[in-house]
Amino acid sequence: MPKSRTTNKRRRATRSRARGTRARNGSGRDDAISLLKADHREVERLFGEFESARSRDRQRELAERICEALKVHTEIEEEIFYPAFLEATDDTDVHHEAEIEHAGAKHLISEIEATGPRDDHFEARVTVLREMIRHHVKEEEQRGGMFSEAQKSDMDLQELGRQLHERKLELMGESPEGGAERSGRRMPPPQSRSRRGGRELRARSS
Numbered sequence: 001m002p003k004s005r006t007t008n009k010r011r012r013a014t015r016s017r018a019r020g021t022r023a024r025n026g027s028g029r030d031d032a033i034s035l036l037k038a039d040h041r042e043v044e045r046l047f048g049e050f051e052s053a054r055s056r057d058r059q060r061e062l063a064e065r066i067c068e069a070l071k072v073h074t075e076i077e078e079e080i081f082y083p084a085f086l087e088a089t090d091d092t093d094v095h096h097e098a099e100i101e102h103a104g105a106k107h108l109i110s111e112i113e114a115t116g117p118r119d120d121h122f123e124a125r126v127t128v129l130r131e132m133i134r135h136h137v138k139e140e141e142q143r144g145g146m147f148s149e150a151q152k153s154d155m156d157l158q159e160l161g162r163q164l165h166e167r168k169l170e171l172m173g174e175s176p177e178g179g180a181e182r183s184g185r186r187m188p189p190p191q192s193r194s195r196r197g198g199r200e201l202r203a204r205s206s
């Protein structure tokens with residue numbers, strides 16, 4: 001039918017235009033933003049499990065997983081995503097605020113790791129960490145926040161997604177199946193941060 005052929009043609013044109021828009025900064029299912037958002041959801045899920053955990057052992061296990069996941073996540077953002085964001089947008093306000101929030105979270109993470117569940121303040125520390133992360137994730141994901149600014153910029157989000165994924169696996173012990181605690185390997189030492197792109201870091205570390 002001529003009518004349906006026209007409709008199909010229009011649909012194809014719309015899909016093609018949509019693909020063109022995505023291709024400009026490479027956003028898609030496995031781009032940088034999708035990867036970082038998936039990390040956020042995973043940590044939120046672990047915090048939820050921590051809240052309903054009954055035993056100290058389970059709480060300790062979950063706190064370890066939360067700390068590990070957050071260390072890897074903040075590391076890949078600081079090494080790869082944040083410098084690329086700053087270079088593309090020059091938005092020092094958003095960038096520096098995010099870095100300071102990471103520093104606060106990392107301080108609390110090191111306290112949780114050093115003290116463990118026997119400490120009187122263990123649960124309070126995990127609760128405050130959850131609140132800090134909730135605030136930080138909102139800042140990154142909200143309208144006008146870092147991620148939406150990145151999507152409007154000319155950042156190559158597809159390539160950055162590839163770099164983030166690669167570095168994440170490296171920090172987790174190069175095992176796509178499990179984390180550092182499962183593979184029994186510790187995180188490699190953190191690399192230099194800010195204003196250094198992922199490519200440069202990889203070249204320096206190889």
Ligand SMILES: [Fe+2]
Pocket residue numbers: 036040073077137140
């Ligand atoms: Fe994040």
Ligand SMILES: [Fe+2]
Pocket residue numbers: 074077098102136140
């Ligand atoms: Fe972040």
